[in-house]
Amino acid sequence: MASGVPSGSDDTNTILEPAEQEDSLFSVAVVARGAEQIERVFSAQADTQPNRAAEIKAQTAGEITEVLVTSGQKVARGDLLLRLSPGDRDAKLREAKALVAQRKVELEAAERLSTRGYQAAVQLEQSRAALEQAQALLVRIRKDIDYTELLAPWEGIVDRVHVDAGDYLGIGDPALTLVDNNPLSVVAHFPQDAVNALAVGQTATIALRSGEVRTGQVVEVAPRSKAATRTFRVEVQMSNPEGMAAGISADMRIVTGTVTAHRISPALLTLSAQGELGVKAVNSGGDVVFHAIDIVQTSPEAAWVTGLPDNVRLIVRGAGFVGVGERVRAQTLTTGEIQSIAAQSGTRG
Secondary structure (H helix, E strand, O other): OOOOOOOOOOOOOOOOOHHHHHHHOEEEEEEEEEOEEEEEEEEEEEEEEOOEEEEEEOOOOEEEEEEOOOOOOEEOOOOEEEEEOOOOHHHHHHHHHHHHHHHHHHHHHHHHHHHOOOOOHHHHHHHHHHHHHHHHHHHHHHHHHHOOEEEOOOOEEEEEEOOOOOOEEOOOOEEEEEEEOOOEEEEEEEOHHHHOOOOOOOEEEEEEOOOOEEEEEEEEEOOOOEOOOOEEEEEEEEOOOOOOOOOOEEEEEEEEEEEEEEEEOHHHOEEOOOOOEEEEEEOOOOEEEEEEOEEEEEOOOOEEEEOOOOEEEEEEEOHHHOOOOOEEEEEEOOHHHHHHHHHHHOOOO
């Protein structure tokens, strides 16, 4: 008779002590991260544009006798820009005035005859119509004379003069281009994920290439995207009393509120088996978990992301060697160790 554990069963039935089990787990380095409140910011490259621009065109034909402005000159509303030769318009005006006077006399005579019964009602109406036609002709001639002087429709800056004295302008020919740079329009195109957070009335920060930083207000968010890029046009108006030139490149930055997010190193980002962007972490039970995230803000040093628990232990070393659900031994790094890893990866962790 024999007693005890049967021979040959030692390898298959060995039960590891808890300390031995811990030693057999793969070791990963983790850092603790807590959620913070940050500003939700959207930014895009932008260009400054005139608030409005118009080609001032001739509304009557004639030879230019005088150009009174030059490119770059500031003008007020109603200022005279150029003048056309009157030609025979003065003679036509005198003729039209005389015709109106004649038609008035004819109408008065017709009315007297009509009251005495010597003229039919239809003849009276013909006289009245003849006077109205003469008066309409007089109005057209006076308007045509007014058109020989081209006036500024609003305050602005002469961008370019297309003509000179002695040139002939036909109806609809451009004479000069006038721009209004106050306020200055700043236009940027934002991606689809930003459009629902942007709204008219929000404040935008405009960083000009000159280094100057200004603020403006959102006045338009396009209701549909640009087909080629799937981006949405956003226009901001920026005060420009000193008349800064349009066409300067800038960066537009719009704060749309606050969001709870975690600051992490971009080097920690990975993809799940389903293709989701996220990070690996270790839960309270020591298991590897995957958290899908959304990036809300980035900088050269870090990314701010949402989708993580308020407090999380992120795997910063060894994540590529462990799978989701695997039990691991987590080593929490010291501040010095975190800084060392960040220096090696080129980020601040």
